[in-house]
Amino acid sequence: MGVLNITPDSFSDGGSFTQIESAVQHALKMAEQGATIIDIGGESTRPNALPVSTDEEIQRVVPVIEGIRHKSDIAISIDTSKADVMKAAIEAGADFINDVYALQRTGSLDMAASLGVPVCLMHMQADPTTMQDQPHYLNVVEELNDFFAQRIAACEQVGIAKGKIILDPGFGFGKTLQHNLTLLAKLKEFESHGCPILAGLSRKSMFGQLLDKKVDERLIGSVSAALLAVANGASIVRVHDVAETADALKVYMAVQAAK
Numbered sequence: 001m002g003v004l005n006i007t008p009d010s011f012s013d014g015g016s017f018t019q020i021e022s023a024v025q026h027a028l029k030m031a032e033q034g035a036t037i038i039d040i041g042g043e044s045t046r047p048n049a050l051p052v053s054t055d056e057e058i059q060r061v062v063p064v065i066e067g068i069r070h071k072s073d074i075a076i077s078i079d080t081s082k083a084d085v086m087k088a089a090i091e092a093g094a095d096f097i098n099d100v101y102a103l104q105r106t107g108s109l110d111m112a113a114s115l116g117v118p119v120c121l122m123h124m125q126a127d128p129t130t131m132q133d134q135p136h137y138l139n140v141v142e143e144l145n146d147f148f149a150q151r152i153a154a155c156e157q158v159g160i161a162k163g164k165i166i167l168d169p170g171f172g173f174g175k176t177l178q179h180n181l182t183l184l185a186k187l188k189e190f191e192s193h194g195c196p197i198l199a200g201l202s203r204k205s206m207f208g209q210l211l212d213k214k215v216d217e218r219l220i221g222s223v224s225a226a227l228l229a230v231a232n233g234a235s236i237v238r239v240h241d242v243a244e245t246a247d248a249l250k251v252y253m254a255v256q257a258a259k
């Protein structure tokens with residue numbers, strides 16, 4: 001899964017032609033490099049990011065989805081928590097929903113049900129503005145499993161079949177370094193729900209903490225962690241550096257095949 005953040009360029013807000021065209025080109029390049037899914041996000045979940053209106057978010061993502069769909073049938077996920085953005089994105093040609101709020105925000109659960117597409121449910125403790133202030137769990141794996149069970153039940157109640165659900169521990173979303181390491185080490189413990197696991201580790205602050213590297217120096221850490229996530233049961237890894245990760249996973253898969 002290649003990450004495509006549609007954030008405004010310095011000249012204009014979302015929707016400028018150059019921004020749309022460069023986003024489409026970037027998506028096509030990631031597809032060429034081996035991405036099988038393009039994850040499109042119109043609002044940063046950065047703690048101090050300004051909130052983006054529904055209309056603004058739609059204006060950012062829809063032209064890019066249309067632009068990609070015009071050139072490629074690669075799978076596209078929409079990284080949003082807003083019901084109306086989900087609707088607009090799926091109608092524009094996206095294939096499934098990636099919601100860091102796990103369909104907990106107003107109207108999103110019913111919208112996902114009515115759209116009838118797969119959904120990735122990610123765990124987040126608290127919200128982006130507070131989640132990194134002393135994250136605490138009695139048992140992080142158990143608490144995430146409880147969360148997943150509860151969200152899966154909520155989905156099944158509105159007719160979203162379990163076969164349409166992907167689970168994601170939400171690395172960095174209300175977790176200390178130790179929590180992130182435990183979740184990666186014990187990723188297999190989330191397989192009990194019978195849903196594929198998605199891991200989003202790419203360039204995250206855990207590598208800053210572990211390796212003392214800035215965000216643009218975290219390639220090796222990110223590729224190493226993506227390989228470990230797949231070795232520990234992840235079916236999808238959400239990454240910025242597609243070519244490098246694809247190579248690492250090719251090596252991993254070739255060795256697996258030789259077992």
Ligand SMILES: Nc1nc2[nH]c(S[C@@H](C(=O)O)c3ccccc3)nc2c(=O)[nH]1
Nearest residue numbers: 044045046047098120122168170171200
């Ligand atoms: N499913 C799924 N969706 C995701 N969207 C993101 S945004 C994140 C980032 O670092 O990319 C981020 C966090 C905070 C600020 C900016 C960007 N992370 C995930 C993930 O881990 N899983």
